[in-house]
Amino acid sequence: MARLSFLEWPVIRQFTSGDVTGRGPAVTSGKTRAVEPRTTTADRVVQSVCPYCAVGCGQRVFVKDEKVVQIEGDPDSPVSRGRLCPKGAASEQLVNSPRRVKKVLYRRPKGTDWEELDLDTAVEMIADRFLEARRNxxxxxxxxxxxxxxxxxxxxxxxxxxxxxxxxxxxxxxxxxxxxxxxxxxxx
Structure with missing residues (x-):
């Protein structure tokens, strides 16, 4: 890592740039100024609803290369007016988590291991059991x-x-x- 020269110190930048309070551009590093928000590089923005509770807060889902890169509150939503709770604000982690289960898993009675099932088989099993329980x-x-x-x-x-x-x-x-x-x- 390169050492910071004396003239690049934030306190020196404060006085040489006229930002004496240290709340303007003097306190931001070159690296910080070079960072671009994920929302500006998105290919498209999709409106959605937060999946967590029944409030129905509006979300803006930012998509780049068919992958969700950011989720923010939708300011056009009459329900939440751009605000999200901590869980809603973390929706992107729900979508992109490497631990997210994307397949139907089934554990047979008295079984110890999970096995994968295709969706049609799982839906048929549920429907059969539902109807049998109703009938019985x-x-x-x-x-x-x-x-x-x-x-x-x-x-x-x-x-x-x-x-x-x-x-x-x-x-x-x-x-x-x-x-x-x-x-x-x-x-x-």
């Missing part, structure tokens, strides 16, 4: 003959990482299937 635990009427038309074999636990519209659709699906045990992680 269906209650059409109580002992007095009053109609119940429900199942106790299916329950839903919603999450705060999906937005209001997705929670609404999940509620409609489980209600239509006859489930009455529905809860949301935000209330637990």
């Amino acid at each position: 635990h269906w209650q059409d009427a109580d002992p007095q003959g009053r109609p119940l038309r429900r199942t106790m074999g299916i329950a839903s636990l919603g999450g705060a990482t999906i937005d209001n519209e997705e929670n609404y659709l999940a509620k409609k699906l489980f209600t239509a299937a006859g489930a009455i045990q529905m809860e949301n992680q935000a209330r637990i």
Whole structure:
């Protein structure tokens, strides 16, 4: 690493440039002045919604070479007006994390290892189990003959990482299937 010459010291730059308070360009190094924000080099900007809670804060996703390079709050969003909470501000790490699971993993009953499944197989397994649980635990009427038309074999636990519209659709699906045990992680 090259040594800093006496004339490059910030305090000397303050007085020689007229920036005596040291809050202007005198305190920035050449390296700092050469840095360019990732947002200016992006190929395109995509509007999105934060995935974490049901508030629905607007995000601007900056994409370069088909890779997300930065995520910021969307100032045009009437919900968040450009602001993001710490989790929302860290959304880029969620997208680009090398530890992100991108395949369907399945562990068989009493199994100790995970195995990869293709998405169609996993969806079929879930649908079959859902319908079987509904069929096996269906209650059409109580002992007095009053109609119940429900199942106790299916329950839903919603999450705060999906937005209001997705929670609404999940509620409609489980209600239509006859489930009455529905809860949301935000209330637990």
